[in-house]
Amino acid sequence: MSLLEIDRLSLQIGNAPILKEVSLTVDPGEILAITGESGSGKSMTALAIMQLLPRGARSTGTIRLSATDLTALPEPELCALRGNEMGMIFQEPMTALNPVHTIGRQVAETIRLHDPTADAEAQARDILTRVGLRPDRFPLSRYPHELSGGQRQRVVIAMAIARHPKLLIADEPTTALDVTTQAQILALLKGLVQDFGMGLILITHDLAVVADIADRIAVMRHGEVVETGPTWHLLRTMQHPYTRMLFEASTHQVNLPAPPPPTPLLQVRNLHRSYRLPRTRLFSPPGQFDAVKGVSFTIMRGERLGLVGESGCGKSTLTRAILGLETPQKGQILLDDTPVGQDPGARRRMQVVFQDPFGSFNPRHRVARLITEPFHLLSAPPTGAARAQAIAEALTAVGLQPDDATRYIHEFSGGQRQRIAIARALIIKPELILFDEAVSALDVSVRAQILDLIADLCRTYGLTYLFVSHDLSVVRSVTDRVMVMQAGEIIEEGLTETVFTNPQHPYTTKLLEAAPKLPDLRMQHSGDGSI
């Protein structure tokens, strides 16, 4: 008998159907991956198992954990099961811990709650050691803000597994983490499943993450499980068109036009930027954090340059410095031999597209006003018919309708918003665009569309851009040349394909190895002739 059996679970919030007849099983020691794009119902399935659904949710069907129907249990009995028989890990480690309690107290709380007589502190120490936080380096008295994202996620895992639950649900546990940290956390989860014989439900939007470690995959779309099966079998056969679409979108390659002959556009010379740290003691000199240490590079006209690195490596500081939003202590940034920062004209020639398609627009303005914001950089901004013409042109270029100019931003989906952000960057025909994690928040299918759009724009406008991202596969597909940044320095640069196929620096190698990869199924497909 399975550990968890979900039988025809349907869920409604208000009148909106969220889940439709979802049936899944998990065996002890098995890793089931649930994958799909945003809104597919992955997280709601997880919350339904935990019976932590939002108010107003109504469900039918059964969820049996070790033969107990969770949907029929009263709340006190569910409380006794949560954290004890089933644990859950959430996506955002930065906010999943209570900021005012120590990590020891938070881990011990799970233990004490279900077994008041236990030596909770000793057990908390053991379990933190098990997840890789040894008490000699990470005492129980640490507060969450004193830990990094990956360390916090380890604490969250420790809380969830402290009572050795039979079922662990991990909802996008590594999405907010860097690739090397992601690899460590996935390895930890896999080890725990083996040690404790737990069933693990791993929810993720990233097929590549699950291809490696899941025993079985369930693909969800619009609240339904469209396909489920053992990992290798599912990836090899891919019966459902949506599964195939997800897979293809994840490995999407765009067709970039050849760059024009190299003439320098932007030159960064020996750039330094450091920040003052707070004093550690009253009269000691304040420390210094060097975010960018002597970075030099050149972007050629028409070139697509990538910048990759993990969080805290200095890529954001560098981006901000190029945009003139940070004043470097040393070094020069020249746009066509004119220093950026002093010359307001230089700002006109550069535009930026940010990561968050939801936070980077003023919700009270219409699209026309939002995308014409860069006009204030022009000495004679177009008015009347010329302005309308420019708006229509920019919206058409990014695949939207000129009529969309009169709508508000909340009427658009995430992908459409990112198109609007690109339209805003394009409208004054800048010579250089900075994409700062511009596709990181998007679903894979939408991401593939935006990457295609960028390639199209390269063909039409001969764009020059700097593409900053932590996602190696995306950078590989949309850049000609790439720079790898670590601890404020560029440690490797070269033609994108060369760096990816033959990395020289050990750190680049480590990054590439840590990045989850989808298996190359094309050869297998032709080999066994199944497709």
Next chain:
Amino acid sequence: MLRYVLKRLASLVLSLAVASLIIFTLIEVAPGDPASFMLGINAQPETLAALRAELGLDVPKVQRYLNWVGGMLTGDFGTSYTYRTPVSEMVADRIAVSLPLALYALALSILIAFPAGIFAASRRGQAGDLGVMGATQLGVALPNFWFAMMLVLVFAIHLRWFPAGGFAGWDKGLIAGLTSLTLPAIALALPQAAILTRVMRSALLDVLGEDYMRTARAKGLSARQTLWRHGLRNAMIPVLTIIGLQFSFLFAGTIIIEQVFYLPGLGRLIFQSISARDLIVVESVVMLVVFAVILINFFVDLAYAAVDPRLRSRA
């Protein structure tokens, strides 16, 4: 933590120094000479000069400022122009009423607001929440003197549980003192409690939406345990801010309530001394109030740090 406290202390001293300068300057530039006010418009220039010398008004301004500050540091607040009694004595009498009244009202406000705010937040959108929110709407809208009159009508005139006004004095015992302060404290507390309830409710609702509250539920805590163990402390920062502001108001802004209940408090003293151009009293009382407010803010800052470990390490 020590660094944080030292930093807050330094800011406290600096704030006091700046405040004393501003108060002194403002009162100096205010029109009206206390000596001529006291003697009337027909006074002889010689008498005026003699009085000015007696009041210490004839020395240069810098000297007067230093004398004033130095005096306050040693507990000597000067002598009232009108009553010819030491200001420190006058002020001490009034503080004996105003400070307990403010603390009493603040305690009532907290005692009402915390349970009411928690109750409303935990029943968001339900009848209980709507009821509490409706009541706080009334509490914010109705002026405190109206409450005062209603309280006198019901509890003093009708039921005769409390006196209708006046202050018995602490020498008659704690109970007698508190009894005469009860109705004014309630009248002062009700509007403050209404505000604090709303702040408490919205701070808690913000916290209830946080990820760590969901984590706590996933550990097996019940909704109520989650609220008490993880919600309350995180909701305290905005609540503490409002409590600090409310104390400042209750300490010196209670003149109407003092008037309604015939209480000899600080508010009335300020009002009387401004009318009488008794600048030395005004200066001293204002400085004292400023001192109290800054001190309260200092304690609020310390409370922030006690509540939130991130503030301790950031300092």
